[in-house]
Amino acid sequence: MTEWFEALDGLHQQVWRCLSLGVTDRDASARQPTLATISPDGWPEARTVVLRRAVSSEALLEVYTDSASDKIASLQRTPRAALHVWDPALDLQFRLQANVTLMKGEPIMDRWSPLPEVARLSYGVTPPPGTPIADARDYQKSPDQSRFCVLSLKLIHIDVVHLGTHHRRASFNATDNWAGQWLVP
Ligand SMILES: Cc1cc2nc3c(=O)[nH]c(=O)nc-3n(C[C@H](O)[C@H](O)[C@H](O)COP(=O)(O)O)c2cc1C
Numbered sequence: 632m633t634e635w636f637e638a639l640d641g642l643h644q645q646v647w648r649c650l651s652l653g654v655t656d657r658d659a660s661a662r663q664p665t666l667a668t669i670s671p672d673g674w675p676e677a678r679t680v681v682l683r684r685a686v687s688s689e690a691l692l693e694v695y696t697d698s699a700s701d702k703i704a705s706l707q708r709t710p711r712a713a714l715h716v717w718d719p720a721l722d723l724q725f726r727l728q729a730n731v732t733l734m735k736g737e738p739i740m741d742r743w744s745p746l747p748e749v750a751r752l753s754y755g756v757t758p759p760p761g762t763p764i765a766d767a768r769d770y771q772k773s774p775d776q777s778r779f780c781v782l783s784l785k786l787i788h789i790d791v792v793h794l795g796t797h798h799r800r801a802s803f804n805a806t807d808n809w810a811g812q813w814l815v816p
Pocket of ligand 1: 663676677678679680681682694695696697700701702703760761
């Protein structure tokens with residue numbers, strides 16, 4: 632029997648299975664991917680985020696953030712991001728590249744409305760994230776819908792590495808409808 636990692640479409644489908652699970656399962660490997668961007672002065676920067684939406688048919692992911700956080704300036708300057716996930720149970724690493732659109736206000740009311748109060752607290756800290764403060768607790772959290780921002784990530788590239796008995800690597804591009812290409816690992 633052919634294993635999922637032996638075929639290009641099997642690898643591609645596994646990536647989307649992981650991403651879908653990341654949205655619904657708190658313990659899934661893709662629940663908290665690393666999101667990398669490029670700072671306005673050209674430095675790579677990476678941070679943990681929570682994956683909120685994954686739509687394989689549109690190659691679309693969503694992440695929520697505070698519009699006052701530093702990553703917004705980075706994305707306004709360079710609207711591109713990479714996401715990284717390592718799934719130890721599957722021996723699978725995948726790296727995603729995406730064009731990013733920042734969404735705010737009315738179009739994302741349907742994402743804000745179901746958020747519990749405790750989750751809303753992540754959007755609206757005063758002073759803004761990254762501000763130097765005299766004491767570690769010199770800040771207040773208060774939900775502010777105007778600060779709620781959805782990062783909409785439209786994937787253009789996926790790089791997958793599977794560490795089985797034989798290591799396998801493949802890349803997938805939106806431009807060839809995700810057909811896939813084996814690469815030297
Ligand atoms: C487990 C975990 C989950 C996180 N989830 C998010 C998230 O979904 N969105 C977000 O903006 N920041 C999230 N953060 C905080 C970021 O890692 C980061 O500290 C913050 O967004 C500021 O990043 P920036 O200065 O690069 O904008 C999370 C941190 C941890 C440790």
